[in-house]
Amino acid sequence: MAPLKIKKGTSRHSAYDLRDPHSEVVERHTLAVVVDNEAGVLARVIGLFSGRGYNIESLTVAEIDHLGHRSRITVVTTGTPAIIEQIKAQLGRIVPVHEVHDLTVEGASVERELALFKVAGTGERRVEALRLADIFRANVVDSTLESFVFEITGTPEKVDAFADLMRPLGLVEVARTGVAALGRGES
The missing domain is CATH 3.30.70.1150 (ACT-like. Chain A, domain 2)
Structure with missing residues (x-):
């Protein structure tokens, strides 16, 4: 039986994340962050990026659940795989953040x-x-x-x-x- 020829990197058609976490290749990722819709939340999320020197290529924010008072922040950022994982982990620790999704690796978007x-x-x-x-x-x-x-x-x-x-x-x-x-x- 011939060995599988799986190319290293993210595949939207695979259930496995084959990226090397120690790679120095800079990648572009789209993150969707669901937060409480209250004063100061956006400043805290953006402060995480600016305080650590992470770049934001695009930022959109809008309320998605009026009754639940929730908003969705869509952030496009760049970084090595390790930096992207660090950003996601740090976003998840902010108190008014409910969900963090990396649309780039979770599948087609x-x-x-x-x-x-x-x-x-x-x-x-x-x-x-x-x-x-x-x-x-x-x-x-x-x-x-x-x-x-x-x-x-x-x-x-x-x-x-x-x-x-x-x-x-x-x-x-x-x-x-x-x-x-x-x-x-x-x-």
């Missing part, structure tokens, strides 16, 4: 981000901006004779790609919501 782009231009640049917006399925939410405001929803990579294409066409300003993510399936 859906990530979306909303962004607004203001693009200024006339003539051919204006036509090209509209053509690209159509390809990316971005909506025009405001228009003047000199500019457009586009609304786009998608993965962070899609939003980044749209921004890269709009820069030479007159990108003036960008507003992004940050990543909202949920695990796929029933659990």
Whole structure:
């Protein structure tokens, strides 16, 4: 019987986390943290990151249970596997935290981000901006004779790609919501 050729690393199709915890490879992880919706909780969670020098790439917060007074904080962060495990353990020790989920390793998940782009231009640049917006399925939410405001929803990579294409066409300003993510399936 031939040996299994299992590549080291996280596999969303495997029940086993095969990552080397001592690896120095920096990974990007999406963490979902369910907390009590009360004053100061966000500051305590963010204080954990800033106090230890951890980077936050994206942060979104919203109430998810009005009657239970609970909110969900979605944090996208980077670090080595050991750092990510340390972040999860430290988040779990904060008193108003109820659940900590690492959506990156728990299985398939859906990530979306909303962004607004203001693009200024006339003539051919204006036509090209509209053509690209159509390809990316971005909506025009405001228009003047000199500019457009586009609304786009998608993965962070899609939003980044749209921004890269709009820069030479007159990108003036960008507003992004940050990543909202949920695990796929029933659990």
